[in-house]
Amino acid sequence: MLEEKIDSYFNYINERQAIYINKVSGAEFPWTDDEILQTYSFCNVFRELDTVTIWLRENWREPYADHPNLPFAMAMARQINWPPTLAEIGFPEEWNPEHVKNVMRARQIKKEKVYTGAYMLTGTLGGSKVEQTVDKILTPLYEDQPEIHKHSLEQSWREYLPYKGFAKFISYEVVTDLRHTKHLNEAKDIMTWANPGPGAKRGLNRISGNELNEPIHIKRAVEQMQDLLEYSVEKLEPFVPALEMRDIEHCLCEFDKYERTRLNQGRPRAKYHRPV
Secondary structure, three states: OOHHHHHHHHHHHHHHHHHHHHHHOOOOOOOOOOHHHHHEOOOOOOHHHOHHHHHHHHHHHOOOOOOOOHHHHHHHHHHHOOHHHHHHHOOOOOOOHHHHHHHHHHHHHOOOOOOOOOOOOOOOOOOOHHHHHHHHHHHHHHHOOOOOOOOOHHHHHHHHOOOOOOOHHHHHHHHHHHOOOOOOOOOOOOOOOOOOOHHHHHHHHHHHOOOOOOOOOHHHHHHHHHHHHHHHHHHOOOOOOOOOHHHHHHHHHHHHHHHHHHOOOOOOOOEOOOOO
């Protein structure tokens, strides 16, 4: 990996976290002198600071920490990923698919948002999207739930992959939620494993000076992310909390978006809603 690119990656992380601190402290917009970060919306450095994750933590993860349906609830939450819908449905203390479909259909009739706009959800299983979500994805999952391997994020992630509607990305989201619960908070690979998505791989190629879409074997990608995690000890500003492998992977994707913008290779879709 190229030293100057490593510095650029961590400079991005430091500046993005500084924006978060400035914003929550009540500082006036734009919170940064970086024109790209002023203009476009980038995810927080830490997923736990994102709006949907905060809602899940405060309303489901913590209040129902010991409920046996918590793993299923996290899977359900990430299939829908829209707090107003989840709030209407309520935590699934018992699985009632007809109730869930009725809530979602009622929101559709009222032309209210039902799902997140952030994920590309499956639409190929037959029936309406609501029927697919509830009847083809969530009910089969509830009836035959994957094993959670208490000491491994990766093994737990692999358990979800055979299920309809749970490809690598959504499975990763669920396991990341469970990492902050009693089910996986003692996993031995929190600091050694993450699932590198396409954006993270592009970010690694940028840091390595490779062609943008050059294939990277997953083992090599994980090794490079481990190297970046080691660099983080000396590269992060004191106001940035210590990173985990998930944070490294997550920020590689955002760094790729940043560099794409800086180099005029494209633009992020989301812009900041600037305060009036």
